[in-house]
Amino acid sequence: MIKSKQQILDAANSAAEKCRLISSCCNDECGLGDYSSLVRRDADGREIWTDALRRAVSEHNTVVIPPRDLPYYIDGQIVLSSLTRIVAHGATIIQTPDCKLLMLRNASAADGTHKPVSGRRDCGIFIEGGRWEESRTRRGGYGSSGMFDETRSFFGVSSLFYFSNLDCLSIIGATFAHTAGFAVQVGDVSDCVFEDISFDSCYADGLHINGDTKRCLCRNISGEVGDDLVALNAYDWQNSSVNFGKIEDVWCENLDLAESSPYKAMRLET
Numbered sequence: 001m002i003k004s005k006q007q008i009l010d011a012a013n014s015a016a017e018k019c020r021l022i023s024s025c026c027n028d029e030c031g032l033g034d035y036s037s038l039v040r041r042d043a044d045g046r047e048i049w050t051d052a053l054r055r056a057v058s059e060h061n062t063v064v065i066p067p068r069d070l071p072y073y074i075d076g077q078i079v080l081s082s083l084t085r086i087v088a089h090g091a092t093i094i095q096t097p098d099c100k101l102l103m104l105r106n107a108s109a110a111d112g113t114h115k116p117v118s119g120r121r122d123c124g125i126f127i128e129g130g131r132w133e134e135s136r137t138r139r140g141g142y143g144s145s146g147m148f149d150e151t152r153s154f155f156g157v158s159s160l161f162y163f164s165n166l167d168c169l170s171i172i173g174a175t176f177a178h179t180a181g182f183a184v185q186v187g188d189v190s191d192c193v194f195e196d197i198s199f200d201s202c203y204a205d206g207l208h209i210n211g212d213t214k215r216c217l218c219r220n221i222s223g224e225v226g227d228d229l230v231a232l233n234a235y236d237w238q239n240s241s242v243n244f245g246k247i248e249d250v251w252c253e254n255l256d257l258a259e260s261s262p263y264k265a266m267r268l269e270t
Helices: 005-023 032-038 050-059
Strands: 029-031 062-064 072-074 078-080 084-087 092-095 104-106 122-128 131-133 159-172 175-177 182-200 207-210 213-223 230-233 247-257 266-269
Touching: 005 122, 005 159, 005 182, 005 213, 005 247, 029 032, 032 050, 050 062, 050 072, 050 078, 104 122, 207 213, 213 230, 230 247
Parallel strands: 029 062, 062 084, 072 092, 078 104, 084 122, 092 131, 104 159, 122 159, 131 175, 159 182, 175 182, 182 207, 182 213, 207 230, 213 247, 230 266
Antiparallel strands: none
């Protein structure tokens, strides 16, 4: 069935409303500074907040990363469970140069490379604000950064953020910088919102949206990327996706690609 523009917009707006309602359940709040006793310094003197953020998101469903002059360095992966909200307006979170893993993912992320995923799904992950950076200067080959784990068990994941097998995801008001792989990679997600997102000197796709995605709003997406600003890839190469299938009810509005970007504001791959 071919849907009208209004039907698609209504579906995307319903996703945004669902995310707003579910995010209101994340009312057990803490500040990341409450866990500053877990901060350590690396050999170069950087403050490493990985353990602090891991503990905070495991004990509270809203974690506020407050603005400050210094960045928060992360040297490992942060796994988010259902009903988790991170608020980081004015804060800069930087992955250390030697970290090859992706920074944020959901707990039930699953590999759908060879067959559709079934079983338990996560529900409700919300990221608000923050400048999220890798320490890269150019695009890396797949598997050189943004890996799912040390063995690259999810062969097609190469991203700073990766979310799959998930209902209700929103990333709003965030900036991504210096990402060698994709900034955000998703697939097998429903009811998702990407709004007021900017990219600063990113080297691959900005939003890399793979198959089996339903009811998605992409609004006010801008910046400089080395590949597509928003890629809607129902089927993609095996080294750049682990989720394959239909993409339904996606509304994209106000995509502003920097003139210096060499590719497209939007890619459609079916």
